[in-house]
Amino acid sequence: MWRRSFSTFNTLKEKKWDAVVIGAGHNGLTAAAYLALAGRSVAVLERRHVIGGAALTEELIPGFKFTRCSYLQSLLRPSIIKELELKRHGLKLLKPLAYAFTPCVDGRYLLLGPNEEDNRLEISKFSKRDAEAYPRYENQLNKFCELMNFLLDSPTPEVLHDRPAAISRLKDKYQKSVYWSRCLRHVLSLGQKDMVDFVELLLSPTAKVLNKWFEGDLLKATLAADATIGSMTSILMPGSGYVLLHHVMGETDGERNVWSHVEGGMGSISLSISRAAKEAGAHIITNAEVYEVVADDSGIVKGVLLEDGTRIHCSAVLSNATPYKTFMDLVPRNLLPDEFVRAIKNSDYSSGVTKINLAVERLPQFKSFKQNSEVGPHHTATIRIGSESMEEIGSACQDAWNGFPSRRPIMEMTIPSSLDKTISPTGKHVISLFTQYTPYKPSDGSWEDPSYREAYAQRCFSLLDEYVPGFSPSIIGYDMLTPPDLEREIGLTGGNIFHGAMGLDSLFLLRPVKGWSNYRTPVRGLYMCGSGSHPGGGVMGAPGRNAAQVVLHDFNKNYK
Secondary structure, three states: OHHHHHHHHHHHHHOEEEEEEEOOEHHHHHHHHHHHHOOOOEEEEOOOOOOEOOOOEEEEEOOEEEEOOOOOEOOOOHHHHHHOOOOOOOOOEEOOOOOEEEEOOOOOEEEEOOOHHHHHHHHHOOOHHHHHHHHHHHHHHHHHHHHHHHHHOOOOOOOOOOOOOHHHHHHHHHHHHHHHHHHHHHHHHHOHHHHHHHHHHHHOOHHHHHHHHOOOHHHHHHHHHHHOOOOOOOOOOOOHHHHHHHOOOOEEOOEEOOOEEEOOOOHHHHHHHHHHHHHHOOEEEOOOOEEEEEEOOOOEEEEEEEOOOOEEEEEEEEEOOOHHHHHHHHOOHHHOOHHHHHHHHOOOOOOOEEEEEEEEOOOOOOOOOOOOOOOOHHHHOEEEEOOOOHHHHHHHHHHHHOOOOOOOOEEEEEOHHHOOOOOOOOOOEEEEEEEEOOOOOOOOOOOOOHHHHHHHHHHHHHHHHHHOOOOHHHEEEEEEEOHHHHHHHHOOHHHOOOOOOOOHHHOHHHOOOOOOOOOEOOOEOEEEOOOOOOOOOOOOOHHHHHHHHHHHHHHHOOOO
């Protein structure tokens, strides 16, 4: 092992690479794979001992494999799965038997799945009007997703910052006109009514959108939970509707809005991408933390400097770190315009997420859905805990805005071992709790205090006991990542799983900041390829794929 590591670092130092990627998260690996497939020499540098970033699997309790941060798959772009042949490289998606399960303390429940008639009957238990409206609601969102597909898979039409030759300016104008023409065709295909509805969804509070469609609070709360994921945003805030759309525009094997489990945990996505990258010739090195991006006197990237003093030479650097980490820590300040630095520094990196992964003795049995100990459809679904009403969701967020962890956290509970037999011992299970809202710096304590951390964990477990009697005694052990933990261990500034808020003021041409949305940066030869760039967060891969296209374009035009 020592000799292999020594040989790898010798190779790193002695060779001038076409590109170096900072961070082996799934976007960094995706960018590396596409660059390597194009014949470019690529090295991926990961500061941790394991690849995957927020999409990784770790065995923290013997026999139990946890997906520590992300937990379900739907957003990974179909083009990436196909082009990188990820299924050949080991990616295996496990479709749930049901999609959403919301139990109630009073014994009621709502279970939604792939069968339209079953959904109609389920929703009819609460409102026949809602049962009729639900298919129309889904159809409208699916229409919007067709437009989103184009936006997700395309680099943004950003303005040029350098002064290229006249022929290059003409080509750039032509490419922008092609982009906007294609965008216009998608808009026209929607029609005026649907386009107005699309804009309304983007700009409106989630509560307003759902109140327009439905009357039953349980259905509205079940759907509204998607609009809260990974944010400190309230469903009462204008613009929260986009987060709702962001979490329904994915698919599994062509089936829209199906959130699947991944055999082996979400780390299997990163592993399959790394295999594709390695097969194409990319080198992936762990325990290699970048200290600084190196540029010459004219401000052109020449390589990176590692924490141990190793200097690696390359023509381009792609950063999969957050924008804050990249420009506040890794890039010398004299290379960046003051206005750009202010914009990066003042971006919103807040997060209300605490992720808890548990090993349990037995399959949870919900008092509202009684059956034998076998796995039921509801066990395979995304389970909404503490989301019985819109008021509950709003109150949980208000607590965090007041500086306190939610008194009754809202939780997305998943049981990946209900479908995946590779991640836990026989008869025992792995459970993921994606909990909100938890401020980065609580007013009533500190996440560095073990007793404070334990109190929050027990609050979540006690809430689960209300729905699953005897849940707490079944816990073998757990791992908890608060916002500061997510920042320290995974490198997520502020604990934000999207590398920055997904508000309308930080999307598309405004992501990560205005004027720099097309993966290029003020430092020539430095590119962004992570979730902090267009089109944003989630295990999507689109930022990595799009960034690689831009880098290859610049290589071909000798912009490096």
